[in-house]
Amino acid sequence: MSAIDTLATELARLPGIGRKTALRLTYHLLKQPAEQVQRLASALSVLRERVHPCQVCFNLTEEAECAICRDPRRDLTLICAVEEAADISAIERAGEYRGRYHVLGGRISPLDGVGPGQLTVRELERRVAAGGVTEVIVATNPSVEGEATALYIQQSLAPHHVRVSRIARGLPLGGDLEFADGGTIAQALFARREMT
Amino acid sequence: MSAIDTLATELARLPGIGRKTALRLTYHLLKQPAEQVQRLASALSVLRERVHPCQVCFNLTEEAECAICRDPRRDLTLICAVEEAADISAIERAGEYRGRYHVLGGRISPLDGVGPGQLTVRELERRVAAGGVTEVIVATNPSVEGEATALYIQQSLAPHHVRVSRIARGLPLGGDLEFADGGTIAQALFARREMT
Known part of the structure; x- marks a missing residue:
């Protein structure tokens, strides 16, 4: 699967985002500065590592x-x-x-x-x-x-x-x-x- | 800025995604398997590295x-x-x-x-x-x-x-x-x- 299809497939798993919107977002990201896309990727990476339920x-x-x-x-x-x-x-x-x-x-x-x-x-x-x-x-x-x-x-x-x-x-x-x-x-x- | 706010801020930069939707997506991702979130992050990472214009x-x-x-x-x-x-x-x-x-x-x-x-x-x-x-x-x-x-x-x-x-x-x-x-x-x- 191409990098475009891979990202569109992962985006389409999100609630309220269909196949067409996922493709539109992917093409949008391709036109953004590479650093912005990288910031989004690392924000996703750290999310599940850092965030957990409050013990109270x-x-x-x-x-x-x-x-x-x-x-x-x-x-x-x-x-x-x-x-x-x-x-x-x-x-x-x-x-x-x-x-x-x-x-x-x-x-x-x-x-x-x-x-x-x-x-x-x-x-x-x-x-x-x-x-x-x-x-x-x-x-x-x-x-x-x-x-x-x-x-x-x-x-x-x-x-x-x-x-x-x-x-x-x-x-x-x-x-x-x-x-x-x-x-x-x-x-x-x-x-x-x-x-x- | 917290990991949740960081991701929500990056998601809200996307077209058609406001602050509320960005937060909703972030909370949704927190409930998904960590591997799914990681797949999305790496799909974003490779996108700009691998994809470029056809020379024809x-x-x-x-x-x-x-x-x-x-x-x-x-x-x-x-x-x-x-x-x-x-x-x-x-x-x-x-x-x-x-x-x-x-x-x-x-x-x-x-x-x-x-x-x-x-x-x-x-x-x-x-x-x-x-x-x-x-x-x-x-x-x-x-x-x-x-x-x-x-x-x-x-x-x-x-x-x-x-x-x-x-x-x-x-x-x-x-x-x-x-x-x-x-x-x-x-x-x-x-x-x-x-x-x-």
Whole structure:
């Protein structure tokens, strides 16, 4: 296989990149300075060597503990449980949350063969049992699997006398009622708050 | 900068890949087998080392001459002039053309500072002057610059008593050959007209 085909084949394995886009990217790279292509190659090479899960919260990090767990200004009484490390970036971008995180490593999904044992719920329990945590916010996705995972976490933490909360579901900011699906509208109505 | 940020930054330099997509791809790669990520990295590394222009037609190749120029079954009397090497893949996918190619290396675009001197029109003239070629099909894109380039090629080849034809405007005006479907490209080749 030619060097062009080899790269296009590897690029086409990425999500959202089809054969045509992979070829277009390859031809684009052929027109870029060789150093830029080399920087991309070495960034890929070091990625898997350096990055591993944080030993506290399973966020991705290059240290023993991630930057958030090491930050003394973060609120130690709050843990936000998310499905994937990528979800942490999304929440951090919002800039509202000051507690710490716990990456579950997925969600319970019997169809995909993912049971509670494959997630880091046991480790979350251990963190709560160690004391100092007053609330666990379950921020799994608002899907069937995300809800099932949230319920499992709530039950697992029940003996630990910690508040377990679930992120609100409703219309997205800037969303349009006209185009929202029925489930979202039902949730938005159910979770309505009194205006004071 | 962390390994994750470094890779995301390099990926975001690619066309059509924004910061969010770059991060999503990075997190995706962190979940893939390390060998797959390494294969992508090495495919990138060898790309610029191995691939260079064909010494006959300027198509991209890993040999002295590209696979099309070396293929004895190709029709030596026909040359199809294209802007970029990527356009050759698009025409080959259509499976209708059996001649050889000539990669111009762009199109005449005074606004971008690209004049005829930066293109390989002189080399195309030399190929035609060497004899054996009866027709040059100009398959530059149907844009203002592509048309100007076609006209320049026609004038440059006028002294050489060779038929110069232009692919039909089956392609939507302002479209890009690289992204056209095979049927449209086949139609455009079939309905080519002699330039007078």
